[in-house]
Amino acid sequence: MRRAHCIAGLIFWVGLVLMNAASIGQTKEVHNEFKKYFDKANVQGSFSLYDLKNDKYIICNGKQFKEGFTPASTFKICNSLIGLEKGVIPDENFVIKWDGVKRERAAWNADQDLKTAYKNSTVPYYQELARRVGGERMKMWLDKANYGNRDTSGGIDRFWLDGGMRITPEQQLDFLRRLHKNQLPFSKRSIDIVKKMMVEEETPEFTLRTKTGWGQQEGKDIGWYVGYVERNDNAYFFATCIQAANANDEFPRKRKTITRAILSDLKILPSESNSK
Numbered sequence: 001m002r003r004a005h006c007i008a009g010l011i012f013w014v015g016l017v018l019m020n021a022a023s024i025g026q027t028k029e030v031h032n033e034f035k036k037y038f039d040k041a042n043v044q045g046s047f048s049l050y051d052l053k054n055d056k057y058i059i060c061n062g063k064q065f066k067e068g069f070t071p072a073s074t075f076k077i078c079n080s081l082i083g084l085e086k087g088v089i090p091d092e093n094f095v096i097k098w099d100g101v102k103r104e105r106a107a108w109n110a111d112q113d114l115k116t117a118y119k120n121s122t123v124p125y126y127q128e129l130a131r132r133v134g135g136e137r138m139k140m141w142l143d144k145a146n147y148g149n150r151d152t153s154g155g156i157d158r159f160w161l162d163g164g165m166r167i168t169p170e171q172q173l174d175f176l177r178r179l180h181k182n183q184l185p186f187s188k189r190s191i192d193i194v195k196k197m198m199v200e201e202e203t204p205e206f207t208l209r210t211k212t213g214w215g216q217q218e219g220k221d222i223g224w225y226v227g228y229v230e231r232n233d234n235a236y237f238f239a240t241c242i243q244a245a246n247a248n249d250e251f252p253r254k255r256k257t258i259t260r261a262i263l264s265d266l267k268i269l270p271s272e273s274n275s276k
Contacts, residue, residue, distance in 0.1 A: 068166030072215030
């Protein structure tokens, strides 16, 4: 039995090495002209995209491509998958009761199911979900999914918010690509439920699946907007990460405005104004 576990562990780590090695030959295009959108928004940050069909990266600010940031609420994608896979929540309609604590975001002050919690980015729902999964099982699934740095220090209901969890833009793209291709260690049922929840916009021309995140790290606000666009038999995975000191109420909007402008320049999506 011990030998079998050792062999299984060896196969797992060899698989990770091969997966990482597979990216060595990929084309990378640097587009520093996109920095104008970050400057206009008065934030620092980066934009990273992976074009699946052409096996190509498009990057603005390559210094951050492999830099780790708190995933904040982008972790809700993985958290949902783990909760569904372990049966902690049976489906997307599973309700967790509001604990009665009034919070600043009014949408959080109500009973939620998984769909509304994902849409409203309801932190208390996902904290309770993580507690029900438990520390040992959570760590096991993060290792299996190779999510970020797989660090759960800081508490089972805090590690992705202000604990030790970090994820790079490159890792965000890789996780989304594996999600899209059903290559994560979760059942097709769990993946299909999460993919459906992720849909932000759907037209005859394209489908846009996304998740936002907003957290704090080393005295700065960190804002994420990650996801992918499916169109013309191709998929484009993107990760925008912005940073600012003393962010104001406009900070969340800037994540999407910057991303939409770049995707419009790349002819992947129409401009934000044209899409409304």
